[in-house]
Amino acid sequence: MDEALRIQQLRKQLETYAREYYIQDAPTVTDQEYDRLMHELEDLEAGHPELADPNSPTQRVIGAILPGFEKYTHARRMLSLGDIFSREELEEFVARVRKEFPGASFVAECKYDGLAMALHYEDGRFVRAVTRGDGLTGEVVTANVRTIRSVPMYIDAPGHVEVRGEVYMPKVSFERLNEVQTTLHLPLFANPRNAAAGSIRNLDTSVAASRNLEIFLYWYQNALEHGINTQARALEAMHAMGFPVNMDFAVCDTVDELWAFIEKTREKRSSLPYEIDGVVIKVNSLEQEEALGLNAKTPRYAIAYKYPAQEVQTRLDDIFLTIGRTGVATPNAVLTPVRVAGTLVSAASLHNEDLIRDRDLRIGDTVIIRKAGDIIPEVIASVKEQRDGTQVPYVFPDTCPVCGSELIRLPEEADHFCTNPDCPAQVLGSLIHFVSREAMNIDGLGEKKVCQLHEAHLLDTIQDIYHLAEKREEILALHGWSDKGFDKLLA
Ligand SMILES: [Zn+2]
Known part of the structure; x- marks a missing residue:
């Protein structure tokens, strides 16, 4: 057989096997057979440097240091959706659409908490991945996206195909990553979204490769031109082409049906393997979608229902100590009051000196607050990008703020104690x-x-x-x- 042809054949075959293994969790070949084909491909590629392809399965896991990210202007703007927070607003959205299209139906899908991404294919080959950026122009992050196992490098579709979706870090990968950060005494990541974004925007591609990122596709650009006329069919078509698509979506005709999907998703949210922050509702008909078009900044054909924020940013105004019954000195954060998951938060326990150091919290920092178990507020990280030089690292006091006696920290202990029993x-x-x-x-x-x-x-x-x-x-x-x-x- 023609060696060039065999190379093409092996690349496609190995990708199919990898997909079966990593995505469908249903391998059809043994590991030995997979390795044998991989070696055959490596040998053939070594003899044909002119046929080198960065998309080849032999190249996807190899790290490289990039000089920087190029800019790319989106053919069609990549907008974020308008947010709504109540059933009333959902009713208003449906009414607005029905005013123009009385028979309109809708598709409800999970809203992933990740990093929006456009994937481009030319004649079946993956050629480019672009971040949303400001909506008009994004960054080309092809090399990092290539390390995401579930992104197909070859698809069965001629011409130019663009699909869009969300890169995310599964919860389990996020926890493992922060365990490693802890062991290495490196700052922890605030949430999977920040960790995913940091990985995709890292110039060392081995970082993204090590982070176990995933992607869900939910948008088929110019689907009408491909003979697809609804969002539901677009999702099915992308799924059939080998893209990771969350098939747990619903086509709904009434507000009640949409609300039922929102409630059902809210209930299973915490048990999903990935973070979601709401539900996206789109007009199902793609012709209606085009006709509805855009407002100044957001689409008119879709909206995002957001669950109450469990994580928000605010300012760490100060840190003060309280002395407990046993003499333990506990540092507490004074926060610029902010609403988290429905209640106003203005203070949070920081537990001990190590936590403040591990999370690199400085007075004056913008910090991320989360409600642990939706009840107790927790300061999970500082936002270092927002530092302006006025932030001050916290020095743990050496005297009790109540009685002035010495505070001591015993070796092997995380807590400081007031040494005065009559404090x-x-x-x-x-x-x-x-x-x-x-x-x-x-x-x-x-x-x-x-x-x-x-x-x-x-x-x-x-x-x-x-x-x-x-x-x-x-x-x-x-x-x-x-x-x-x-x-x-x-x-
Ligand atoms: Zn004291």
Whole structure:
């Protein structure tokens, strides 16, 4: 057989096998057979340098240092969608579309939290990958995208084909990456999206290759010209061409059906292997889509329903220490108040000195806040790109802010302790603990009342609790106490 032809054949065959292995998880050949064909291809390519192709399976995992990223102007603007947050806004969107197309149906798909990407093919060969950039012009990141196993290098389609989608880092890869960062004492990545973006924009292609990135395609450019007239068929066509497409989408005729998809997706969101931040709703008919066109900045034919933000950015205004019942000094972040997952957050525990160092948090930094388990706010990272030189690294104090005694950190311990056993903060902390539900569960003596009595010097030790009856008059003189309430406490 013609060696040039055999090279082409092997490249396609090996890609099919790789797809079966990595994407479909259903290999049809043994590892030995795969390796044998790979070696055959390597040998043939070595004899034919004129046929070298960076898309070849032999080349995809080899790292290289790029000089920089070229710019590329998108043939059709790559816009982000307008966001909505409520069912009412969804109803408004559907009504707007139905005003022009009364019979319009819609497609609902997951909205991935990654990096938008356009893939270009010429006569079946992968030639280019471009980031969204500012929507008009993006960066050419072909070499890094080539390292993503699920991106096909060869497709069965003539002429120019452009598909768009989202590069993302699976949750499990993200966790593994941060474990490695921890071991190497490197700063942690804030979330999978930042990690994916950092990998794609790294000039060393071996970095992207090591990060286990994935892609979902959801947009077939000029699908009408390819004889496809709905978004649902476009998704199916891309899937059939070998692109990774999330086939868990729904064609919906009513707001109720769209809302049901949004609710169903919300429920399974945390168990998905990738991060999503909402649901995209598009007009199904591609002719209607073209007719609806664009607003100034966003498409009119699609909208993104966003789940309440679980992660937001704000400013780390200061760090202050609190001293606990056992004398542990805990650093806390003072934050410019910000809404996260429905509530206002203005402070968060930073736990200990190591956490502040590992996450490289400096006073004045823009930081990323997340609600852990959607309840407790957590400062997960600083946004280093937003530093302007005024940020100040935090120096852990060496004295207790309450009593002025020395703070010490024992070897092998993460916490600092106040060394003074009579430290008022420790005394008050232990009093609050004593009356709390977990300990004595004393009715009518909550944290506020303990603080009040402590400040009035009526309650300095745990023994004092049993002598409160002797201080009846002084206590009743304080704000918020009545005879009835006091009797109840004594009981
Ligand atoms: Zn102290």
